[in-house]
Amino acid sequence: MKALFPLLLRAAAILLFAAVSCAALNWLRREPLPLRGEWSKHVEHRALKAGLNLLGISTLQQAVASGSSRILDARPTADFRAGHLPGAQSLPFELAAELLASMQLDLQRDQSIITYCARNDCDEGLELALFLRRTGYTNTVLYAGGLAEWRAAGGKVEVER
Amino acid sequence: MNARLLLVARLFLAGLFIYASLPKLLAPQDFALVVFRYHLLPDGLINTVALLLPWLEICAALALLFPAWRPAGALWLSGLLGLATAAIAISLVRGLDIDCGCFTLQPGRSHIGLWNLVRNGALIALTLWAGWSKPAP
Structure with missing residues:
Protein backbone atom coordinates (compact mmCIF):
# COMPACT_ATOMS: atom_id res chain seq x y z
CA MET A 1 0.00 0.00 0.00
CA LYS A 2 2.89 2.34 0.87
CA ALA A 3 4.49 1.67 -2.54
CA LEU A 4 1.22 2.30 -4.36
CA PHE A 5 0.84 5.93 -3.28
CA PRO A 6 4.02 7.29 -4.95
CA LEU A 7 3.23 5.26 -8.07
CA LEU A 8 -0.25 6.76 -8.38
CA LEU A 9 1.08 10.24 -7.53
CA ARG A 10 3.63 10.01 -10.35
CA ALA A 11 1.03 8.60 -12.74
CA ALA A 12 -1.19 11.59 -11.91
CA ALA A 13 1.75 13.95 -12.46
CA ILE A 14 2.36 12.43 -15.92
CA LEU A 15 -1.32 12.97 -16.77
CA LEU A 16 -1.21 16.55 -15.52
CA PHE A 17 1.96 17.34 -17.47
CA ALA A 18 0.46 15.80 -20.63
CA ALA A 19 -2.77 17.78 -20.18
CA VAL A 20 -0.94 21.09 -19.68
CA SER A 21 1.34 20.43 -22.67
CA CYS A 22 -1.53 19.49 -24.98
CA ALA A 23 -3.60 22.51 -23.92
CA ALA A 24 -0.63 24.84 -24.44
CA LEU A 25 0.27 23.42 -27.86
CA ASN A 26 -3.35 23.46 -29.01
CA TRP A 27 -3.69 27.08 -27.88
CA LEU A 28 -0.59 27.98 -29.92
CA ARG A 29 -1.87 26.30 -33.09
CA ARG A 30 -3.04 28.52 -35.94
CA GLU A 31 -6.28 26.53 -36.00
CA PRO A 32 -6.80 25.02 -32.53
CA LEU A 33 -8.91 21.87 -32.38
CA PRO A 34 -12.04 22.68 -30.34
CA LEU A 35 -12.27 20.53 -27.21
CA ARG A 36 -15.82 19.57 -28.16
CA GLY A 37 -16.32 18.65 -31.80
CA GLU A 38 -19.59 18.52 -33.74
CA TRP A 39 -19.25 14.81 -34.46
CA SER A 40 -22.96 14.07 -34.16
CA LYS A 41 -23.49 15.95 -37.44
CA HIS A 42 -20.68 14.08 -39.19
CA VAL A 43 -21.70 12.20 -42.30
CA GLU A 44 -20.38 8.85 -40.95
CA HIS A 45 -22.39 9.29 -37.76
CA ARG A 46 -25.53 9.94 -39.83
CA ALA A 47 -24.79 6.95 -42.07
CA LEU A 48 -24.43 4.55 -39.15
CA LYS A 49 -27.53 5.96 -37.51
CA ALA A 50 -29.41 5.29 -40.76
CA GLY A 51 -28.15 1.69 -40.70
CA LEU A 52 -25.86 2.11 -43.68
CA ASN A 53 -22.61 0.16 -43.81
CA LEU A 54 -19.38 2.13 -44.18
CA LEU A 55 -16.50 1.02 -46.35
CA GLY A 56 -12.89 1.64 -45.34
CA ILE A 57 -10.12 2.65 -47.68
CA SER A 58 -8.40 -0.76 -47.62
CA THR A 59 -11.57 -2.56 -48.70
CA LEU A 60 -12.22 0.09 -51.33
CA GLN A 61 -8.71 -0.44 -52.73
CA GLN A 62 -9.50 -4.16 -53.06
CA ALA A 63 -12.87 -3.43 -54.68
CA VAL A 64 -11.28 -1.06 -57.22
CA ALA A 65 -8.54 -3.58 -58.02
CA SER A 66 -10.97 -6.48 -58.47
CA GLY A 67 -13.76 -4.52 -60.15
CA SER A 68 -16.21 -6.52 -58.06
CA SER A 69 -18.50 -3.57 -57.20
CA ARG A 70 -20.17 -0.74 -59.06
CA ILE A 71 -18.63 2.48 -57.83
CA LEU A 72 -20.88 5.53 -58.14
CA ASP A 73 -19.63 9.11 -57.91
CA ALA A 74 -22.38 11.26 -56.39
CA ARG A 75 -20.75 14.61 -57.19
CA PRO A 76 -21.82 16.92 -60.03
CA THR A 77 -20.74 15.72 -63.50
CA ALA A 78 -18.14 18.49 -63.93
CA ASP A 79 -16.35 17.37 -60.74
CA PHE A 80 -16.51 13.75 -61.92
CA ARG A 81 -14.91 14.68 -65.25
CA ALA A 82 -12.08 16.52 -63.48
CA GLY A 83 -11.09 13.35 -61.63
CA HIS A 84 -12.73 10.27 -60.18
CA LEU A 85 -11.99 6.83 -58.73
CA PRO A 86 -10.82 4.28 -61.33
CA GLY A 87 -13.79 2.53 -62.88
CA ALA A 88 -16.34 4.80 -61.20
CA GLN A 89 -19.50 5.99 -62.96
CA SER A 90 -21.10 9.37 -62.52
CA LEU A 91 -24.48 9.45 -60.78
CA PRO A 92 -24.97 12.95 -59.32
CA PHE A 93 -27.31 12.71 -56.37
CA GLU A 94 -29.66 15.38 -57.77
CA LEU A 95 -30.10 13.42 -61.03
CA ALA A 96 -30.19 9.92 -59.54
CA ALA A 97 -33.97 9.40 -59.77
CA GLU A 98 -34.09 10.66 -63.35
CA LEU A 99 -31.09 8.62 -64.55
CA LEU A 100 -32.29 5.42 -62.91
CA ALA A 101 -35.81 5.86 -64.29
CA SER A 102 -34.51 6.44 -67.81
CA MET A 103 -32.40 3.25 -67.54
CA GLN A 104 -29.28 5.18 -68.51
CA LEU A 105 -27.47 3.34 -65.76
CA ASP A 106 -27.71 -0.43 -65.83
CA LEU A 107 -27.82 -1.34 -62.13
CA GLN A 108 -28.88 -4.72 -60.74
CA ARG A 109 -30.89 -4.69 -57.50
CA ASP A 110 -28.61 -7.18 -55.71
CA GLN A 111 -25.39 -5.71 -57.06
CA SER A 112 -22.67 -4.54 -54.71
CA ILE A 113 -22.69 -0.73 -54.98
CA ILE A 114 -20.27 1.79 -53.44
CA THR A 115 -21.07 5.50 -53.36
CA TYR A 116 -18.74 8.38 -52.59
CA CYS A 117 -18.32 12.12 -52.97
CA ALA A 118 -15.50 14.64 -52.51
CA ARG A 119 -14.43 14.47 -48.87
CA ASN A 120 -15.52 13.16 -45.50
CA ASP A 121 -17.59 16.32 -44.93
CA CYS A 122 -19.73 16.12 -48.08
CA ASP A 123 -23.06 14.34 -47.97
CA GLU A 124 -23.98 13.60 -51.62
CA GLY A 125 -22.48 10.10 -51.28
CA LEU A 126 -24.59 9.44 -48.17
CA GLU A 127 -27.75 10.84 -49.75
CA LEU A 128 -27.20 8.77 -52.90
CA ALA A 129 -26.60 5.59 -50.87
CA LEU A 130 -29.77 6.20 -48.84
CA PHE A 131 -31.77 6.91 -52.01
CA LEU A 132 -30.49 3.71 -53.67
CA ARG A 133 -31.32 1.66 -50.60
CA ARG A 134 -34.83 3.15 -50.47
CA THR A 135 -35.38 2.23 -54.12
CA GLY A 136 -34.39 -1.41 -53.61
CA TYR A 137 -30.63 -1.46 -54.12
CA THR A 138 -30.04 -2.98 -50.72
CA ASN A 139 -26.40 -3.98 -51.22
CA THR A 140 -25.22 -0.35 -51.15
CA VAL A 141 -22.40 0.90 -48.93
CA LEU A 142 -20.84 4.32 -48.45
CA TYR A 143 -17.17 5.14 -48.81
CA ALA A 144 -17.20 8.20 -46.57
CA GLY A 145 -13.55 9.22 -46.97
CA GLY A 146 -14.31 10.48 -50.47
CA LEU A 147 -11.94 11.28 -53.30
CA ALA A 148 -9.74 13.36 -50.97
CA GLU A 149 -8.90 10.37 -48.74
CA TRP A 150 -8.43 8.14 -51.80
CA ARG A 151 -5.89 10.66 -53.17
CA ALA A 152 -4.18 10.98 -49.77
CA ALA A 153 -3.69 7.22 -49.74
CA GLY A 154 -1.89 7.49 -53.07
CA GLY A 155 -4.80 6.15 -55.14
CA LYS A 156 -4.88 6.79 -58.88
CA VAL A 157 -7.51 9.13 -60.28
CA GLU A 158 -9.08 8.86 -63.75
CA VAL A 159 -9.79 12.04 -65.69
CA GLU A 160 -12.46 12.24 -68.42
CA ARG A 161 -11.25 13.91 -71.63
CA MET B 1 23.22 -9.16 -19.90
CA ASN B 2 19.86 -8.65 -18.21
CA ALA B 3 20.67 -4.99 -17.52
CA ARG B 4 21.63 -4.40 -21.15
CA LEU B 5 18.49 -6.12 -22.40
CA LEU B 6 16.38 -3.98 -20.08
CA LEU B 7 18.10 -0.81 -21.31
CA VAL B 8 17.54 -1.80 -24.96
CA ALA B 9 13.88 -2.63 -24.25
CA ARG B 10 13.30 0.72 -22.51
CA LEU B 11 14.99 2.70 -25.28
CA PHE B 12 13.04 0.74 -27.90
CA LEU B 13 9.71 1.32 -26.17
CA ALA B 14 10.40 5.02 -25.55
CA GLY B 15 11.40 5.51 -29.20
CA LEU B 16 8.41 3.51 -30.45
CA PHE B 17 5.84 5.47 -28.45
CA ILE B 18 7.37 8.85 -29.32
CA TYR B 19 7.40 7.79 -32.99
CA ALA B 20 3.76 6.71 -32.69
CA SER B 21 2.73 10.00 -31.09
CA LEU B 22 4.21 12.33 -33.73
CA PRO B 23 1.63 11.94 -36.55
CA LYS B 24 -1.17 12.33 -33.98
CA LEU B 25 0.48 15.43 -32.56
CA LEU B 26 1.03 17.02 -35.96
CA ALA B 27 -2.46 16.33 -37.34
CA PRO B 28 -4.94 16.36 -34.43
CA GLN B 29 -7.95 16.76 -36.74
CA ASP B 30 -6.99 13.60 -38.66
CA PHE B 31 -6.41 11.73 -35.40
CA ALA B 32 -9.78 12.91 -34.06
CA LEU B 33 -11.38 11.36 -37.18
CA VAL B 34 -9.56 8.08 -36.44
CA VAL B 35 -10.84 8.14 -32.83
CA PHE B 36 -14.36 9.02 -34.06
CA ARG B 37 -14.35 6.09 -36.50
CA TYR B 38 -14.09 3.61 -33.62
CA HIS B 39 -17.51 4.90 -32.47
CA LEU B 40 -16.75 4.10 -28.84
CA LEU B 41 -16.51 7.52 -27.20
CA PRO B 42 -19.24 10.10 -26.62
CA ASP B 43 -18.99 12.90 -29.21
CA GLY B 44 -17.98 15.45 -26.59
CA LEU B 45 -14.86 13.47 -25.63
CA ILE B 46 -13.44 12.68 -29.08
CA ASN B 47 -11.41 15.86 -29.63
CA THR B 48 -10.15 15.98 -26.03
CA VAL B 49 -8.93 12.40 -26.23
CA ALA B 68 11.91 6.92 -10.21
CA TRP B 69 9.24 7.55 -12.86
CA ARG B 70 9.59 4.22 -14.70
CA PRO B 71 6.75 2.23 -13.04
CA ALA B 72 4.30 5.12 -13.51
CA GLY B 73 5.32 5.45 -17.17
CA ALA B 74 4.94 1.70 -17.70
CA LEU B 75 1.54 1.83 -15.98
CA TRP B 76 0.32 4.48 -18.43
CA LEU B 77 1.81 2.81 -21.50
CA SER B 78 0.42 -0.62 -20.68
CA GLY B 79 -2.95 0.98 -19.83
CA LEU B 80 -3.05 2.86 -23.14
CA LEU B 81 -2.07 -0.28 -25.01
CA GLY B 82 -4.76 -2.24 -23.17
CA LEU B 83 -7.42 0.33 -24.08
CA ALA B 84 -6.28 0.41 -27.72
CA THR B 85 -6.35 -3.39 -27.86
CA ALA B 86 -9.86 -3.49 -26.41
CA ALA B 87 -11.02 -0.81 -28.91
CA ILE B 88 -9.60 -2.80 -31.83
CA ALA B 89 -11.08 -6.08 -30.58
CA ILE B 90 -14.54 -4.49 -30.15
CA SER B 91 -14.30 -2.95 -33.64
CA LEU B 92 -13.34 -6.30 -35.17
CA VAL B 93 -16.31 -7.97 -33.48
CA ARG B 94 -18.60 -5.17 -34.71
CA GLY B 95 -17.20 -5.62 -38.23
CA LEU B 96 -16.00 -2.02 -38.59
CA ASP B 97 -13.89 -1.41 -41.68
CA ILE B 98 -11.45 1.16 -40.28
CA ASP B 99 -7.78 2.05 -39.98
CA CYS B 100 -5.98 1.43 -36.69
CA GLY B 101 -4.33 4.87 -36.52
CA CYS B 102 -1.69 3.34 -34.25
CA PHE B 103 1.55 4.41 -35.92
CA LEU B 123 4.04 -4.76 -26.40
CA ILE B 124 2.06 -4.85 -23.14
CA ALA B 125 4.19 -7.77 -21.91
CA LEU B 126 7.40 -5.96 -22.92
CA THR B 127 6.27 -2.72 -21.27
CA LEU B 128 5.43 -4.43 -17.99
CA TRP B 129 8.76 -6.26 -18.00
CA ALA B 130 10.78 -3.14 -18.90
CA GLY B 131 8.89 -1.02 -16.40
CA TRP B 132 9.01 -3.21 -13.31
CA SER B 133 12.01 -5.49 -13.72
CA LYS B 134 15.20 -4.73 -11.89
CA PRO B 135 18.52 -6.00 -13.31
CA ALA B 136 19.97 -8.97 -11.46
CA PRO B 137 22.77 -7.92 -9.09
Missing part, protein backbone atom coordinates in the same frame (compact mmCIF):
# COMPACT_ATOMS: atom_id res chain seq x y z
CA ALA B 50 -7.35 13.03 -29.65
CA LEU B 51 -5.45 16.01 -28.22
CA LEU B 52 -4.40 14.37 -24.96
CA LEU B 53 -3.43 10.89 -26.13
CA PRO B 54 -0.22 11.73 -28.06
CA TRP B 55 1.07 13.84 -25.15
CA LEU B 56 0.34 11.02 -22.73
CA GLU B 57 2.31 8.68 -25.00
CA ILE B 58 5.28 11.08 -25.07
CA CYS B 59 5.30 11.82 -21.34
CA ALA B 60 4.90 8.15 -20.37
CA ALA B 61 7.57 7.10 -22.90
CA LEU B 62 10.04 9.61 -21.43
CA ALA B 63 9.14 8.53 -17.89
CA LEU B 64 10.27 5.03 -18.83
CA LEU B 65 13.85 6.33 -19.07
CA PHE B 66 14.01 7.70 -15.50
CA PRO B 67 14.17 5.11 -12.68
CA THR B 104 0.38 6.30 -39.00
CA LEU B 105 -2.64 8.36 -39.96
CA GLN B 106 -2.04 7.76 -43.68
CA PRO B 107 -5.33 6.30 -44.98
CA GLY B 108 -5.20 2.63 -45.89
CA ARG B 109 -1.83 1.93 -44.28
CA SER B 110 -2.97 0.33 -41.04
CA HIS B 111 -6.25 -1.53 -41.40
CA ILE B 112 -7.31 -3.15 -38.11
CA GLY B 113 -6.86 -6.91 -37.82
CA LEU B 114 -5.89 -9.75 -35.50
CA TRP B 115 -2.26 -8.78 -36.05
CA ASN B 116 -2.86 -5.57 -34.07
CA LEU B 117 -4.10 -7.62 -31.10
CA VAL B 118 -1.08 -9.93 -31.16
CA ARG B 119 1.36 -7.02 -31.53
CA ASN B 120 -0.27 -5.03 -28.72
CA GLY B 121 -0.26 -8.08 -26.45
CA ALA B 122 3.47 -8.48 -27.00
